[in-house]
Amino acid sequence: MVTPMQIPKSHHSGTPKKIESLLRFGIGLMLLLILNVWAADHFVRLDLTEDRRYTITPATKALLQELDDVVYVDVYLQGDVPSGFKRLQRSIRETLEEFQTYGGANIQYTFIDPTTAVSQQARNEFYSSLAQKGIQPTNIFDTQEGKRTEKLVFPGAVVSYGGQERGVMLLRGNMAAPAEERLNQSIEGVEYQLASAIRELTRQGQSRLGWLVGQGEADSLQVQSIRQTLQEQYSLQNLRPEQLAEQQPATLLIANPTRTYTEQQLFLLDQYVMRGGNLLVFMDAVRVNMDSLAQSGGTIAVAQPLGLEDLLFRWGLRLNQNLVQDLSSGAYPVVVGNMGNQPQMRMLRWPFFPVLNNYAPHPIVRNLDATYARFVNSLDTVKADGVRKTPLIFTSPYSRLFNAPVQVNIEDLRRDVRQESYNAGPQAVAYLLEGNFTSLYKNRFLPEGVEERGFKADGQGAKS
Numbered sequence: 001m002v003t004p005m006q007i008p009k010s011h012h013s014g015t016p017k018k019i020e021s022l023l024r025f026g027i028g029l030m031l032l033l034i035l036n037v038w039a040a041d042h043f044v045r046l047d048l049t050e051d052r053r054y055t056i057t058p059a060t061k062a063l064l065q066e067l068d069d070v071v072y073v074d075v076y077l078q079g080d081v082p083s084g085f086k087r088l089q090r091s092i093r094e095t096l097e098e099f100q101t102y103g104g105a106n107i108q109y110t111f112i113d114p115t116t117a118v119s120q121q122a123r124n125e126f127y128s129s130l131a132q133k134g135i136q137p138t139n140i141f142d143t144q145e146g147k148r149t150e151k152l153v154f155p156g157a158v159v160s161y162g163g164q165e166r167g168v169m170l171l172r173g174n175m176a177a178p179a180e181e182r183l184n185q186s187i188e189g190v191e192y193q194l195a196s197a198i199r200e201l202t203r204q205g206q207s208r209l210g211w212l213v214g215q216g217e218a219d220s221l222q223v224q225s226i227r228q229t230l231q232e233q234y235s236l237q238n239l240r241p242e243q244l245a246e247q248q249p250a251t252l253l254i255a256n257p258t259r260t261y262t263e264q265q266l267f268l269l270d271q272y273v274m275r276g277g278n279l280l281v282f283m284d285a286v287r288v289n290m291d292s293l294a295q296s297g298g299t300i301a302v303a304q305p306l307g308l309e310d311l312l313f314r315w316g317l318r319l320n321q322n323l324v325q326d327l328s329s330g331a332y333p334v335v336v337g338n339m340g341n342q343p344q345m346r347m348l349r350w351p352f353f354p355v356l357n358n359y360a361p362h363p364i365v366r367n368l369d370a371t372y373a374r375f376v377n378s379l380d381t382v383k384a385d386g387v388r389k390t391p392l393i394f395t396s397p398y399s400r401l402f403n404a405p406v407q408v409n410i411e412d413l414r415r416d417v418r419q420e421s422y423n424a425g426p427q428a429v430a431y432l433l434e435g436n437f438t439s440l441y442k443n444r445f446l447p448e449g450v451e452e453r454g455f456k457a458d459g460q461g462a463k464s
Contacts, residue, residue, distance in 0.1 A: 064103035079113035134167030210249035216258035263447035274459030316384030326354035386436030
């Protein structure tokens with residue numbers, strides 16, 4: 001009987017595999033070192049969000065690449081700041097580094113600690129100079145070693161170009177949102193705020209914005225604030241509808257008209273859009289007489305046909321003849337009693353004054369603060385080939401609708417609110433229309449007295 005011999009394995013059989021593993025490890029380590037050296041001189045940020053919210057937009061890239069002089073950015077969010085603001089600080093730095101990727105040496109930035117002044121007087125003077133530039137401090141309360149402390153943080157920057165400068169507040173967002181959410185919104189908006197300031201400083205000529213007048217629009221006091229804001233960035237010009245036959249501003253704004261447009265005026269507005277004009281319309285489908293309300297305590301809100309409804313309907317938007325009530329609402333002063341011969345006033349919540357804080361995930365309304373509205377109507381869409389319809393602003397889920405005519409009475413403010421009756425859900429009150437538009441007058445007789453020459457039956461643009 002022969003017993004098979006066991007042959008021991010060679011001690012050198014695993015050596016090639018060990019050498020191969022060591023080589024792979026060495027190559028990987030070398031590649032990692034090379035990548036680190038390259039990354040030290042090249043800024044890279046991956047945006048994995050679905051809506052690409054942290055990606056520099058093509059418009060900003062083009063703006064930075066066309067700079068013909070140096071833009072200086074002084075950021076005052078430096079020093080000992082809370083952790084939440086450190087995230088904002090890091091986002092600002094990363095955004096500016098990416099700006100340098102496209103703007104090169106024409107983008108220069110510095111982070112400054114505003115608390116390093118040698119004396120309290122010098123510090124206060126510096127704070128005052130920042131406030132004059134529009135950079136307001138934010139009080140931050142913290143607890144350190146069991147003691148409550150207060151810090152001033154300046155979440156802003158000064159952008160300078162060509163001897164001019166603009167202050168930029170970088171803590172933005174919805175004031176009604178929680179602090180953490182507002183910080184996140186501010187981080188998302190860093191690029192927009194900085195790019196807007198650069199665009200404003202480097203723009204050679206202001207874009208024209210036409211403000212339509214002559215149809216009983218909101219008076220100058222009601223729109224003074226928005227006009228002043230628009231004049232900072234646009235060349236604002238009052239226009240009557242008849243002037244649109246000869247003029248074509250880039251954008252045309254209609255602010256709460258109260259008189260009906262003639263067929264000739266509607267035709268001119270229609271053709272303005274067909275030629276590519278951008279139209280902003282703020283209007284009420286139902287009219288509430290505030291003078292009657294103040295004098296008698298009640299009024300009847302009635303439909304207010306202006307003619308613009310026909311244009312908007314042709315382009316896919318229907319203005320409903322109703323009023324929306326919302327439990328998320330503002331207040332109205334009401335006399336609740338008398339003390340001697342003096343009336344006692346109280347601010348009571350009025351659902352006809354909705355506070356709009358429900359926005360669509362769209363760049364136009366992203367991170368907006370709450371909007372205080374009065375007597376709004378809902379909007380619906382209808383079929384319009386070639387037009388994209390995007391809702392932008394909604395009421396809260398706790399809303400209800402009243403079709404015109406609607407009785408509006410101040411005495412209703414004294415009644416108890418029944419929450420279960422506010423069950424209509426969110427109502428759209430603002431829309432964006434984009435795409436290929438068709439003229440209201442296509443395949444129709446044109447109004448008398450208008451020029452048929454140059455008539456456009458189709459156009460392209462964006463309206464809201």
